[in-house]
Amino acid sequence: MKRIALTALLAASAGGACAQSAGATGITFYGRAVAGLDYVNGIARPGGDADTLRFGSNQYGVSFWGMRGAEDLGGGLRALFNLEGMITSGTGRAEPLFNRRAQVGLAGDGWGALLLGRAMSLTDDESGTLDPMGLQASSVATLVYGRNWGSRPNAVTWNSPAWGGFSLRAQAGHDGVPGNFNGGRQLSAAIKYAQGNLAVTGLYEELRDARGRMDDLYASSRQYTLGGSYALRDLRLFAGYNLTASSGATVATAANPYAATRSQMAWVGANYRVLPALTLLSGIYYANLNNHAGHGTLVTLGAKYDLSRRTSLYGTVASVFNSGKATFSVEASPDTMPRPGANQQGAYAGIIHLF
Numbered sequence: 001m002k003r004i005a006l007t008a009l010l011a012a013s014a015g016g017a018c019a020q021s022a023g024a025t026g027i028t029f030y031g032r033a034v035a036g037l038d039y040v041n042g043i044a045r046p047g048g049d050a051d052t053l054r055f056g057s058n059q060y061g062v063s064f065w066g067m068r069g070a071e072d073l074g075g076g077l078r079a080l081f082n083l084e085g086m087i088t089s090g091t092g093r094a095e096p097l098f099n100r101r102a103q104v105g106l107a108g109d110g111w112g113a114l115l116l117g118r119a120m121s122l123t124d125d126e127s128g129t130l131d132p133m134g135l136q137a138s139s140v141a142t143l144v145y146g147r148n149w150g151s152r153p154n155a156v157t158w159n160s161p162a163w164g165g166f167s168l169r170a171q172a173g174h175d176g177v178p179g180n181f182n183g184g185r186q187l188s189a190a191i192k193y194a195q196g197n198l199a200v201t202g203l204y205e206e207l208r209d210a211r212g213r214m215d216d217l218y219a220s221s222r223q224y225t226l227g228g229s230y231a232l233r234d235l236r237l238f239a240g241y242n243l244t245a246s247s248g249a250t251v252a253t254a255a256n257p258y259a260a261t262r263s264q265m266a267w268v269g270a271n272y273r274v275l276p277a278l279t280l281l282s283g284i285y286y287a288n289l290n291n292h293a294g295h296g297t298l299v300t301l302g303a304k305y306d307l308s309r310r311t312s313l314y315g316t317v318a319s320v321f322n323s324g325k326a327t328f329s330v331e332a333s334p335d336t337m338p339r340p341g342a343n344q345q346g347a348y349a350g351i352i353h354l355f
Helices: 002-021 122-130
Strands: 027-043 050-056 063-074 077-087 101-108 112-120 155-159 166-173 186-195 198-207 222-232 235-245 262-275 278-289 294-306 311-322 344-354
Touching: 050 344, 063 101, 077 112, 112 122, 122 166, 122 186, 122 198, 122 222
Parallel strands: none
Antiparallel strands: 027 050, 027 063, 027 344, 063 077, 077 101, 101 112, 112 155, 155 166, 166 186, 186 198, 198 222, 222 235, 235 262, 262 278, 278 294, 294 311, 311 344
């Protein structure tokens, strides 16, 4: 049944693309495939530290495919939809089918767009423009264990039009548990300013668990982010600050063994286009935890070489330096954490293709 459904969707996509090329409303089929190799050393194991060399499916951003479409309803009103699913390139798995976006809604020239359904979080959608490494595995997401990644189910999302460089976004959703209005609740907002060489974004997100609590620093908590970038010809400079905060009842987890309730992170970085096809990326990220849980500094350096408009090669090296108790990993994963206070290095490289 899955093969039949996928075949039907691909056929609809192809038909929609043909209709669109003829000038009618239709469906656009799009996606990206990313794959490479990944190395991380100093991973804490019961028998001692271990290194890993593995297939790199999602280190330089994820692979995904999707469809989007619009219908002109007249009077400046449009109907919209967007279906999008992540693919793990190493295994080819994509379950559930549309685990990134499954949205339908309306848009108008004067008031923006209102979309209903599963959506990418505003922190995922918008943090990439604040991050010199572009939300890679070693990036602004690393020292918060991917807290700013991911999609949000049962969401209502509003995107404003641009007003003189300013724009707004808002998103809300919850699990609909009877008698528990806060169960699984998600609230977020973003305000952006982009004019000329300057771009600034402020973000807020509140995530609650099924019981309505915020007692997991990297899963159910509040997150505040402010950052921006400025372009000087072929050089773009980045800077930002993030506060992640959970309640006093925060529980200890593998990623937060000392039950810290606050993580403060600051970063600076740069992208420099050395050649028309070659861009160098760099970033320094510093995170400090309360409850005497320590601090860590992540240093990253990467390169992206464009073979064409659709195909690129990438490579990134990174090191994380931990204080006495801190166990930050060099990549945004608790599966590769070092022992407390240990430093760690990692590197990954591969290829990207857009379609």
